[in-house]
Amino acid sequence: MTTVEYVADPRPYADEIRRLLAAAEAEFVPPLSARQGTTQTDGLDEQRNDALDEYFEQCIDQSFVLARDGEDVYGFLSFRPGYAIDELGAYTPSDYVSTIIVDPAHRREGHARRLYHELLTDVPEDVREPYVTTRTWDSNDRHLDLLEDLGFELLTRIEDDRGQGIDTVYYGVDVEGFER
Template sequence: MICALNIREAYQDDFHRIHRFMELVNDEFFPPLDKREKSIDKRIQQTILNTNSAYLIAESETENNFCFIAGLIGFEKYWKSEDDAYINFLAVHPEYRGMGLSSKLEKQLELKLKQDGILYINVCTWSTNKPVLNFYEKMNYRINSVLKNDRGNGIDTIYYYKCL
């Protein structure tokens, strides 16, 4: 049973917990995270160690005070300019889907980025990932560009942006 849910910025000490979480959702990405140019380890290290990037962790605390990652969003500030950011990861634990956790993480990220003077958020996904396409459109993201067949025959990469 869930007692509390807290969203906070990740620390270096969270590395192994984040790694386990990414392994859990690995095969839901296309291509899977462990098949990409950057390994899961490098992806986490670059995000945690870079002063312009971070993860926000949604932690679930159980009755016996055990905390685990229910959701995770990663981002990089100053992606292409001084006023934009890029979401480099977003996933929710399978047991917590359908509860609005992605929206909560994205809204918390928006607040943080606005405080840092960021005006635009960018993100990309693939064309067969219908739940995520619907999510970003619901969150008022707009399509910036489409790379046809970028991830394979009939699988496009879709870049979105949002004005804060």
């Protein structure tokens, strides 16, 4: 049976988290192995090929919601409480979702929706912020469809931020107004 829950210490699941990062890293724009970290805002259109370990080290120090069956992790959402940058406008402080990945073998089973739902409704008070925010690229259709279905609003668009014709888009939702 799959459980979705906030996990205060993700380190016991580090191998599974690393496995999922490696499995999905090339699906991100830019790939996770080309990034300096989970909240990098400059140089997203510059290519590197050695940074997946750096990304993992920043990711594992964040807060997590896991979808798992025993020790097997089917998906995770990592987030930073108290996050505030100009691109989020009034949606600060927020629980900023830096990474969400569902194992390719378990996609289209509702795990991503359940991960977001857990963050929006049931994380401990000490990590709960008034807003949940995230960013992605403008052609990440499945993620954008999910965000819009959950009531997230487009906050900022940065044209060509990830390369020619690839915009970065920031989304946010007011936790108080989230329909459970």
